[in-house]
Amino acid sequence: MHAAQELGIVGERVAERWLRRRGWSILDRRWRSGRRDLDLVARQGDVVAFVEVKARRRNEFGGPVEAVGWRKQRELRRSAACWIDRHGAPGQAYRFDVIGVWMAPGNVRVRHVADAFAAPVSG
Secondary structure (H helix, E strand, O other), X not given: OOHHHHHHHHHHHXXXXXXXXXXXXXXXXXXXXXXXXXXXXXXXXXXXXXXXXXXXXXXXXXXXXXXXXXXXXXXXXXXXXXXXXHHOOOOOEEEEEEEEEEEEOOEEEEXXXXXXXXXXXXX
């Protein structure tokens, strides 16, 4: 495993812990189906969030939402539709969140952007 993968895994753990402390339940982590993948799937009440985690050591490449371009958004929508087909339930609302995790020596910052981009999916 190379450094970027390790950073991503640590970032996902930080994001998961951050969500749990705020009352979210984690339904799936690192969910995969063929080429489809989702970092985290979290639920709070009737809202299910498909969470893309962006971990960085520096902020020089822009923020977390800017790092999720239209191609990645398209892939996330396709992955979410696949997850919903298998695990979705009537009455649930779905959205896409992005969590940015900045890790510097002795300092970790988290930025949670709820409903970061349009979610044309429903249960």
